[in-house]
Amino acid sequence: EPEVTQTPSHQVTQMGQEVILRCVPISNHLYFYWYRQILGQKVEFLVSFYNNEISEKSEIFDDQFSVERPDGSNFTLKIRSTKLEDSAMYFCASSELTGSKDGYTFGSGTRLTVV
Amino acid sequence: RKEVEQDPGPFNVPEGATVAFNCTYSNSASQSFFWYRQDCRKEPKLLMSVYSSGNEDGRFTAQLNRASQYISLLIRDSKLSDSATYLCVVNMWGSYIPTFGRGTSLIVHP
Numbered sequence: 001e002p003e004v005t006q007t008p009s010h011q012v013t014q015m016g017q018e019v020i021l022r023c024v025p026i027s028n029h030l031y032f033y034w035y036r037q038i039l040g041q042k043v044e045f046l047v048s049f050y051n052n053e054i055s056e057k058s059e060i061f062d063d064q065f066s067v068e069r070p071d072g073s074n075f076t077l078k079i080r081s082t083k084l085e086d087s088a089m090y091f092c093a094s095s096e097l098t099g100s101k102d103g104y105t106f107g108s109g110t111r112l113t114v115v
Numbered sequence: 116r117k118e119v120e121q122d123p124g125p126f127n128v129p130e131g132a133t134v135a136f137n138c139t140y141s142n143s144a145s146q147s148f149f150w151y152r153q154d155c156r157k158e159p160k161l162l163m164s165v166y167s168s169g170n171e172d173g174r175f176t177a178q179l180n181r182a183s184q185y186i187s188l189l190i191r192d193s194k195l196s197d198s199a200t201y202l203c204v205v206n207m208w209g210s211y212i213p214t215f216g217r218g219t220s221l222i223v224h225p
Contacts (some may be wrong), residue, residue, distance in 0.1 A: 056212050
């Protein structure tokens, strides 16, 4: 079964440092997403990406965040100058279509710990 | 009003029981509906899409009530392995943003 791959599985970083979270979406999917989930809280939308550009973003996705699709397979989330409150599980997801009945496939996540 | 609301539970049921969860959504333009399952510290996994006519997959039945703006998930003959958090996800027509509910925790005990 096709899967979304995320690396690393766990990242520990010092406050103020930059981190890059990596994702390889399913190859025939066209829509890509980043979500985060703070421990014990709900899954929160960060950004969606289609046709090599951001299609929508949430209030959380401020200038500290950026996304990129540097090649035909990778999809990255960069967090500049990390803060303690950025500690969370970050999930990448992809879908063939948006809003289709096939839903969204999530990667296993990157646990980011900012110390 | 929150966009997608769920009773957080936990629902604590014995093996073999039938349990039902509801999820309400605020936007009447919502078009796609899903139930996801999330195990502790794992990613959400699609359990089933919810169709207008309702749909069933084994022990799981999903229903949509557009008039009252809620979807439901019924689990029959609960198994220990059904213990998880069940997430309601709603997508508005033309939106790229699936909106998640907070999730309902289910604990199935022997």
